[in-house]
Each structure stands twice: as structure tokens, then as C-alpha cells.
Amino acid sequence: MQAMGYDWAADYGRTYLMPPALDDWIGPDHPARFVRSFVERFSSKEWQIEERRGGFGRPAYEEELLLKLWMYAYLRGIFSSRGVERACREMVPFMWLAGEHRPDHNTLWRFWTGHQRTIGRVFELGLDVSREMELVGLELQAVDGTKIQACGSPRSMTTREQLERRRERNHQRRLEIERAIQQAEEREKNEPEVGGLTEELQNRKRLEEKIDELLEKIDPNARQNPFEKDARPLKGCGLGYNAQAMVDDTAGLIVAEAVVSDANDQKQLVPMVDQVVERFGQPAAETLADGGYNTERALAEAEEKNYEVLVAAGPGEPTRDDQKPYHSTRFTHDPIRDVVVCPAGKDLTFERTKRRKNGTEVRIFRGRECRHCPVRAACTRDPRGRSFDLSPHRGAVMRQREKRGLPTNRQRYKRRMPLAERTFAVIKRQLRFTRFKARGLANAALEWNFICGIFNLKLLAALPLPA
Numbered sequence: 001m002q003a004m005g006y007d008w009a010a011d012y013g014r015t016y017l018m019p020p021a022l023d024d025w026i027g028p029d030h031p032a033r034f035v036r037s038f039v040e041r042f043s044s045k046e047w048q049i050e051e052r053r054g055g056f057g058r059p060a061y062e063e064e065l066l067l068k069l070w071m072y073a074y075l076r077g078i079f080s081s082r083g084v085e086r087a088c089r090e091m092v093p094f095m096w097l098a099g100e101h102r103p104d105h106n107t108l109w110r111f112w113t114g115h116q117r118t119i120g121r122v123f124e125l126g127l128d129v130s131r132e133m134e135l136v137g138l139e140l141q142a143v144d145g146t147k148i149q150a151c152g153s154p155r156s157m158t159t160r161e162q163l164e165r166r167r168e169r170n171h172q173r174r175l176e177i178e179r180a181i182q183q184a185e186e187r188e189k190n191e192p193e194v195g196g197l198t199e200e201l202q203n204r205k206r207l208e209e210k211i212d213e214l215l216e217k218i219d220p221n222a223r224q225n226p227f228e229k230d231a232r233p234l235k236g237c238g239l240g241y242n243a244q245a246m247v248d249d250t251a252g253l254i255v256a257e258a259v260v261s262d263a264n265d266q267k268q269l270v271p272m273v274d275q276v277v278e279r280f281g282q283p284a285a286e287t288l289a290d291g292g293y294n295t296e297r298a299l300a301e302a303e304e305k306n307y308e309v310l311v312a313a314g315p316g317e318p319t320r321d322d323q324k325p326y327h328s329t330r331f332t333h334d335p336i337r338d339v340v341v342c343p344a345g346k347d348l349t350f351e352r353t354k355r356r357k358n359g360t361e362v363r364i365f366r367g368r369e370c371r372h373c374p375v376r377a378a379c380t381r382d383p384r385g386r387s388f389d390l391s392p393h394r395g396a397v398m399r400q401r402e403k404r405g406l407p408t409n410r411q412r413y414k415r416r417m418p419l420a421e422r423t424f425a426v427i428k429r430q431l432r433f434t435r436f437k438a439r440g441l442a443n444a445a446l447e448w449n450f451i452c453g454i455f456n457l458k459l460l461a462a463l464p465l466p467a
Contacts, residue, residue: 022100025092032093034461035072039064042125048117061103066111067118068097074454077432081105081112116446123257123453127279129460130253137250140412141284143272143293144420145244145265146428147237149435150444152228230261230441241441243448246272247419248284252459254423255279257452259445265292269309270301283307288416291315297360299400300393310409311400312416326379329401331388340365340388344375348388363390427455 026032039047049063072093073084085105087094112119130136234240242263246256256275260268273283287309294314302309318324330343340348348365355361370376370385380386391397403409427433433451436444 022092022096026096030093031075031458031461032072032097034457035068035075036097038126038129038457038460039068039071041129042121046125047121049115061101061107061111063111063115063118065098065101066103066108067115067122069094069103069108070112070119070450071122071454071457072097074431074433074451075458077430079433079437081108084108119446119450123254123449123456126453126456126460127253127255130251130456131280133460133463135251135253135460135463136248136255136280138248138276138280138282138284140249140286140288140415141246141255141276142249142288142416142419143244143246143256143269144290144416144424145242145268145292146424147234147240148243148259148433148444148448149237149240150228150231151436151439152231152239228439230444232261232263234263241436241444241448242268243444244268244272245420245423245452246276246287247423249415249419252419252423253456254452257449259441259448261441265289266295266298269293269298269311270305270307273302273305273307273309286310286412288413288419290416290420291317294400296391296393296397297358300396303396303399309400310404310413312413313401313404326375326386328388329398333390333394340390342367342379342386342388344373344379346370346373348386351387354389360391360393362392364388365390423455426458427451431455431458 044050044064047064047067069084069088073079073087076087076093078084078087082105084094085103085108088098088102089095127136228239231239231241234242242260242265244256244258244260244265245254247253248255256272256279258268258272258275262268269287269289273287277283285308287307289309289311291312291314294311294317299309299311313319316327317329318327324330326343331348332341333339334341337347338350342348346367346369348367351364351366353361353363365388367373367380367385367387370380370382373379376386404413431451431454436447438444438447
């Protein structure tokens with residue numbers, strides 16, 4: 001005889017003679033335990049938390065407790081103080097970390113804004129632990145940037161001209177209200193409409209004062225969000241910032257980070273390697289970067305500082321020998337005769353010098369025999385002949401191009417995407433960090449530093465901390 005099956009149902013009336021401990025609900029390998037052990041591993045001095053002295057009033061929450069909550073919140077994709085407050089009431093790991101305390105969102109936000117040095121220590125102390133565990137090899141690193149949406153909305157972007165027009169309309173309306181009030185008072189002091197007009201007049205005055213403040217902040221020649229003036233319109237991001245990260249190949253840890261307002265990565269290669277040198281005393285044996293970092297000045301500066309970098313071809317630069325046979329990289333400079341030789345074997349002679357917008361002075365060479373050249377149509381459309389800008393950094397560019405062409409380096413460069421791109425995928429998809437929560441470049445830099453530290457802790461959580 002077959003036994004009848006049954007379904008499990010919740011027993012809401014169950015009681016316990018001995019209530020279960022909250023600690024039993026958190027497994028030994030739970031990330032909340034790792035966060036707690038990481039924070040408690042360092043002293044208040046190392047966290048740069050000032051010693052609190054007793055005083056009157058309600059007892060304050062311990063700073064280390066609030067730090068644990070913020071760290072675990074970011075690890076779980078919760079970025080708002082109200083979200084952390086709610087989690088402390090509803091989610092067991094947060095209850096366990098908080099010791100069953102329930103800090104309100106104002107307390108949590110005051111800690112975030114008032115303990116920026118402590119928050120910034122998460123990344124640095126995480127790297128200290130990584131060094132002890134020998135997880136930073138400094139053999140191969142990759143740098144890349146990603147766009148992160150700013151707190152401010154692109155819908156609030158405006159120009160100085162638009163603000164001035166709005167101020168003028170508001171000013172005219174204010175004058176009309178003042179005249180209406182004056183006329184009403186002349187007819188009858190207790191006119192019912194006067195009260196409403198007076199209130200609107202005050203609102204108009206406050207609006208005019210606010211517009212005057214915004215006019216002082218906004219760039220006269222740009223379209224900006226006056227409340228987020230450091231952010232830039234970025235393709236596919238709206239209004240945002242350019243977040244940088246340098247990732248080490250040994251364990252995939254972020255070893256350097258930055259947030260900039262630049263829309264591209266052209267100026268970030270050397271500063272990011274500089275961070276590694278400042279933090280570890282030396283650069284990586286090789287640093288990989290995509291074509292967005294490929295500029296003459298960046299390559300020359302890296303070479304001058306003896307930084308070994310491997311950078312992909314820049315925009316428009318040929319990547320194969322059969323591509324763009326008359327690209328500028330196919331031209332060679334003969335220093336003895338001081339001429340530039342084109343791929344067809346013709347000489348381009350010196351014409352003049354000019355200064356680029358970035359301050360670099362270049363020498364201009366021009367072909368005098370282009371008119372009768374059979375490949376002129378494929379080389380240039382300039383009726384004066386093909387011109388060539390000889391930069392003082394050209395040597396570094398050509399040496400980088402030669403280095404890039406070596407088979408071993410082409411194989412090595414394939415490590416760039418798994419290092420850099422995977423890091424940003426984890427931050428944006430698993431940690432769900434896609435937008436800064438506070439306005440301004442300084443606040444964005446603080447939060448990016450913190451999220452990079454949380455990313456590293458996510459990797460370290462699977463490993464035992466050194467004693």
C-alpha cells in the first residue's frame with residue numbers, strides 16, 4: 001500500500017522553548033562574516049576613526065558598525081541610506097551585522113558624508129591585505145575606463161543664455177505683480193487678491209535669486225547641469241563621469257582607480273601607472289590599454305618614465321599591413337636629409353611649424369611632386385600636395401607600433417579584455433552599480449574608490465584572511 005504524500009506548509013504558530021540564536025542563521029562562509037572580520041582586523045586608528053568620548057544625550061552608534069553595514073550593502077547592491085535602513089529591519093544578514101540595532105537613514109547618511117577618510121580606507125586596507133597574501137604580482141596589468149551615470153539628470157542641462165532668458169521672463173513677471181499689488185493697495189488695502197499676489201511675488205524673488213546663483217556656476221560656453229557642473233554628456237550614459245580602473249593579472253584585483261570629467265581616456269594612461277608606482281614602489285612589468293589611450297604624448301611620457309606599456313592601435317590607425325597603404329604611419333623621416341619619405345619613395349620637404357591645441361609644436365612637411373604621382377588619388381585630395389605633421393613624439397609612436405606587431409605581444413594583449421572588461425561587468429551587473437548617488441566630482445571619486453574596494457573584497461571573500 002502506497003503512502004499518501006503531503007505538502008509542507010508554514011507553521012505560523014510554532015513556538016520555541018529555547019529561541020534560536022541569530023548567529024545560527026549566518027553560515028560560516030557567509031559574506032557578512034567576512035565583512036565583519038575584515039573591519040575588526042584593523043584598529044580605529046587604521047580606519048582613521050577618532051576616539052569617541054562620552055557625553056550627554058542618546059548613545060551614538062559605533063562607527064565600525066555603520067561601516068560594516070555600508071560595506072555589506074554595497075556588496076549586495078544597496079546604495080541608499082533608506083535601503084540600508086530597511087535592510088536592517090527586514091534582512092537577517094544586516095540584522096546580524098548591526099547586532100539587531102536599527103540605525104535610521106539620517107544616521108547612516110551622516111556617517112557616509114562625515115567619515116570620508118574612513119570610507120576611503122576600504123580600498124587601501126584591502127590592498128594591504130592583498131599584498132600580505134601575495135595577490136598582487138605586478139607582472140601584467142590592464143587599464144580601462146567605463147562611463148558611470150552622474151547623480152544629476154541630463155534633463156536639467158541648460159546654457160547660460162537659456163538661464164538669462166528665464167531670468168528676464170521671471171523679472172518681468174515680478175514687476176507686473178508689484179504693479180498689481182500697488183494698484184490694489186491704492187484701491188483698497190484689504191483686497192483679497194493681494195495676499196496671493198504677495199506670496200507669488202516672494203516666490204518670484206526667490207527664483208530670481210536662485211537663477212543668479214546658477215549663472216555664477218555655469219560655464220558661459222557650455223551646456224551643463226548647474227547642480228552637476230563637473231559631469232559631462234557621455235554617449236550611452238546621458239550625464240556622467242569617466243571611471244578608471246587598473247587591474248592586476250594575478251588575482252584580478254583593482255590596484256589603482258580614478259574618476260575624471262574627460263569624455264575619453266587619452267590623458268589617463270600615465271596617471272594610472274603613476275598611481276601603481278606610488279602605491280607599490282614600481283610599475284607592472286607590462287601595462288595593457290586599448291586604443292582610447294593611444295596618443296603621441298601619452299606614449300612618449302610613458303617611455304620617458306620607463307613604463308612598459310602595450311597599447312592597441314588608435315582610431316583610424318591601420319592594424320594590418322594591407323590596410324591604408326598611405327596612412328601617416330607608412331611615412332618615414334630621414335634625419336640626415338631632414339625629409340619625410342612617402343610609401344611611393346618621394347620626398348616631402350619642410351614647410352613650416354605649427355602649435356597644436358595641446359601645446360605640442362610639430363613640423364609640417366609637404367610633397368612637391370604629388371601633382372604627377374600616379375597614386376595621388378589614394379594618398380591625398382589636397383591640391384598643394386600631401387602634408388605630414390612630424391611630432392617630436394613620433395619615435396615613441398613608431399616604437400610602440402613595432403612592439404605591438406610582435407607575435408608574443410599580440411598574444412599577451414588578449415589578456416586585456418578578460419581583466420578590464422570583466423571587472424566592469426561585475427561592478428555593473430553583479431554589484432549593480434551604475435549611478436553615483438551624490439553630486440560632484442569629489443563625491444563621485446569617493447564612491448568609485450569605495451566600490452573598487454568592495455569589488456576587491458568580493459574576490460578576497462573566497463580566500464582565508466592571513467592571521
